[in-house]
Amino acid sequence: MALQQKGMHGTWGSRWTFIMAATGSAVGLGNMWKFPYIAGSNGGGAFVLVYLGCILLVGIPVMMAEVILGRHGRKSPINSMRDIVVESAAHRHWAHVGWLGVLAGVLILSFYTVIAGWALSYIFEVGSGELRGVSGDSAGAVFARLLDDPSRLIFWQTVFLALCVGVVMGGVKKGLGVAVEVLMPLLFVMLLLLLGFSYFKGNFDAAVSFLFRFNLDQLTWRGVLEAMGHAFFTLSIGMGAIMAYGAYMPQRANMGKTILMVAFLDTAVAIVSGLIIFSIVFATEGLEPSAGPGLMFISLPVAFGNMPGGLLIGAIFFVLVSIAAWSSAISLLEPCVAWFVETKNMGRFRANLVLAGFVWLLGLGTVFSFNIWADYKLFGFTFFDGLDFLTANIMLPISGLLIALFVGFVMNKKAVDSEMLGANPSLETLWRFTVRYVAPVAIGAVFIMGVYDKFFS
Numbered sequence: 180m181a182l183q184q185k186g187m188h189g190t191w192g193s194r195w196t197f198i199m200a201a202t203g204s205a206v207g208l209g210n211m212w213k214f215p216y217i218a219g220s221n222g223g224g225a226f227v228l229v230y231l232g233c234i235l236l237v238g239i240p241v242m243m244a245e246v247i248l249g250r251h252g253r254k255s256p257i258n259s260m261r262d263i264v265v266e267s268a269a270h271r272h273w274a275h276v277g278w279l280g281v282l283a284g285v286l287i288l289s290f291y292t293v294i295a296g297w298a299l300s301y302i303f304e305v306g307s308g309e310l311r312g313v314s315g316d317s318a319g320a321v322f323a324r325l326l327d328d329p330s331r332l333i334f335w336q337t338v339f340l341a342l343c344v345g346v347v348m349g350g351v352k353k354g355l356g357v358a359v360e361v362l363m364p365l366l367f368v369m370l371l372l373l374l375g376f377s378y379f380k381g382n383f384d385a386a387v388s389f390l391f392r393f394n395l396d397q398l399t400w401r402g403v404l405e406a407m408g409h410a411f412f413t414l415s416i417g418m419g420a421i422m423a424y425g426a427y428m429p430q431r432a433n434m435g436k437t438i439l440m441v442a443f444l445d446t447a448v449a450i451v452s453g454l455i456i457f458s459i460v461f462a463t464e465g466l467e468p469s470a471g472p473g474l475m476f477i478s479l480p481v482a483f484g485n486m487p488g489g490l491l492i493g494a495i496f497f498v499l500v501s502i503a504a505w506s507s508a509i510s511l512l513e514p515c516v517a518w519f520v521e522t523k524n525m526g527r528f529r530a531n532l533v534l535a536g537f538v539w540l541l542g543l544g545t546v547f548s549f550n551i552w553a554d555y556k557l558f559g560f561t562f563f564d565g566l567d568f569l570t571a572n573i574m575l576p577i578s579g580l581l582i583a584l585f586v587g588f589v590m591n592k593k594a595v596d597s598e599m600l601g602a603n604p605s606l607e608t609l610w611r612f613t614v615r616y617v618a619p620v621a622i623g624a625v626f627i628m629g630v631y632d633k634f635f636s
């Protein structure tokens with residue numbers, strides 16, 4: 180059975196729009212908030228090296244596999260997987276891969292909207308000028324006050340979710356497509372502006388040596404698992420987002436080049452964000468790179484507040500982070516919305532409202548884990564820590580592993596070839612080998628060692 184060439188949701192206007200959409204999905208809080216702080220807490224250089232290895236050996240091949248599935252299925256990840264499983268005469272349980280991804284996506288969205296809400300609120304916190312000359316302690320107190328106040332957290336979470344729903348309701352061409360075409364160029368301009376600022380006003384050399392000095396002794400298996408989980412998270416793979424976007428890709432676009440471009444842009448933004456953040460942090464006496472999740476919200480405001488012109492730049496920085504989060508979050512909503520539209524006979528409007536309502540409710544768990552539920556822990560995890568660990572370090576690697584095995588061994592070979600058309604033959608062979616052997620072995624080994632390290636040692 181040949182699957183249809185066109186889906187019911189439409190396609191991107193061009194290959195360029197797909198690149199912007201996929202890059203918009205990939206570049207987000209993961210690059211600007213999470214990457215710098217997990218690199219910081221894992222000692223810098225060695226972690227960065229492992230992370231780059233994971234992007235190259237695991238991330239890119241799996242991303243390609245996921246886009247192949249999406250473009251071949253032309254539907255929401257759940258239905259695409261189901262159709263392709265039938266077409267390939269594979270065991271029906273393979274279809275669960277689609278479900279696993281979409282479930283991970285919805286769980287991630289629930290905490291993503293809360294953290295993105297922090298960034299939104301910091302545009303005003305920093306922009307109001309009140310943090311001028313702020314000390315580390317008072318910046319910590321400002322952040323603690325935000326986290327302690329569920330109603331403020333819920334307010335910003337709601338504003339952010341509404342922004343996302345507004346875009347996704349518009350559909351593929353007029354909503355998502357238009358949004359990414361405006362937001363992404365804006366994002367790159369702002370990023371370059373900030374890079375210039377941190378180069379001239381920050382301690383750029385210290386940032387470079389922190390990110391690229393390979394001190395292996397600080398690296399643990401847990402850190403390696405974190406690097407791999409993060410490679411999935413940052414490329415938006417393993418959760419249906421890239422599969423859904425692939426479903427709207429024009430048939431003729433060259434797959435390999437396109438994906439390499441997206442992965443390159445994503446990695447570049449992570450490194451540049453790390454350089455910006457650490458050169459600003461190192462320029463200020465007494466700030467630690469290993470500050471954890473508060474790095475962006477405590478250390479950076481202190482640095483901004485004590486630099487000439489820093490507060491304006493600081494406000495721009497948080498606008499940038501919010502835009503990056505926005506263009507990512509819409510890609511987490513889309514797969515499930517598409518599924519509702521296909522399967523539940525709902526319009527986009529209703530599908531968005533239903534899903535956003537559910538995500539909002541689930542997000543309250545993350546909101547409360549910073550205040551009234553802060554003491555409820557399971558295996559040492561709060562609700563938020565648990566969701567973060569479960570999705571990034573467990574669900575995404577498993578889903579990635581299954582996607583690699585499915586496309587590598589199970590999916591109808593002719594179908595895979597038809598999607599790879601136009602690819603350079605030796606690159607294609609290299610990809611096939613990586614997706615069949617290298618990626619699954621790497622994911623399996625890192626996963627087992629990392630989970631063992633976390634729970635049993």
Ligand code: PHE
Pocket residue numbers: 204205206207208209210287412413414415416418420507508510511
């Ligand atoms: N890749 C995004 C980031 O780095 C997060 C994300 C994950 C977005 C999954 C969409 C899907 O922030």
